[in-house]
Amino acid sequence: MKNRHEILFLYDVSWANPNGDPMDENRPRIDEETGINIVSDVRLKRTVRDTLQELGFEIFLKEERKEDGSLKTKEDVFAEYGKDPAEVLKRCIDIRLFGGTFALKNNDAFSLTGPVQFKFGHSLHRVKVALMKNTSVMPSKTDKKQGTFAETYVVPYSLIVFYGVANEKAAETTGLTDEDVGNMLKAIWVGHKASTDLITRSKLGHEPRLLLDIIYKPETLTHMGELDKLVSFASDREDEAIRDIEDGVLNLEKLKAKVEKYRDRIQKVRYRIGDRVRLRPGIEEVFAGVDLEPFPWDSEV
Secondary structure, three states: OOOOEEEEEEEEEEEEEOOOOOOOOOOHHHOOOOOEEOOHHHHHHHHHHHHHHOOOOOOOOOOOEOOOOOOOOOOHHHOOOOHHHHHHHHOOOOHHEEEEEEHHHHHHHEEEOOOOEOOEEEEEEOOOOEEEEEEEEOOOOOOOOOOOOEEEEEEEEEEEEEEEEOHHHHHHOOOOOOHHHHHHHHHHHHEEEEEEEEHOOOOOOEEEEEEEEEEEEOOOOOOOOOHOOOOOEEHHHHHHEEEHHEEEEOHHHHHHHHHHHHHHHHHEEEEOEEEEEEEEOOOHOOOOHHHHEEEEOOOOO
């Protein structure tokens, strides 16, 4: 990979839990000061990994069990590659993308910084957490004859933005290729549309809305940065009352202004816009004067 990439990804969630906090009854993560919904980069990478595996790629960090039913540790899996980091990099796309730390002999460790990194995602509006109660027909203990009550925390709606960077210098260490990045971007879109990872009861309700891959010219030293702060969602509704992507318009005016300053450094932009998304201004106006093209996999998904 010779070019730096900046990635902007937006998706929304309806009546689901985009990223529960296991230390807080698995409630959706909320910034208590602002009411903004937070999603960790680990959650995004998990979806990408699982989707890449479904697409036929070999990944390192996955859930596997031994014959006795216990989970394999990272050390167990590493041993399957002869405890050779080079072999892991050769075969596992997720390590080429996101890096990893491996245990070696004599309690040493081998650490690789991933060329692709994402900030925490966040909603573009305040959200309210809803508690959904239901009953189960199955009793919780053998001596009980009635079903039990269950509680699930969800957000009625959350439009979430993620920002990431693929660094060409770090890519030299892991051997990351342009093809790897392209497959990751496909997995981001497909994963939030149809991945098995997100069709659980608490996760069903995800929909990808916008994906941008801004590719810079070789030897570019700086990039725009903070793309997640250059988009907003304008709606006539109160934030907590927003329930659908058609309840507002994605405002890209700040992104357009930033692109004007960096236009000469951008080689091209690849994009995918989801159904029913309204942009202001349009994508062609935002990237006027820049080569703009759909993703190669656009017609497949």
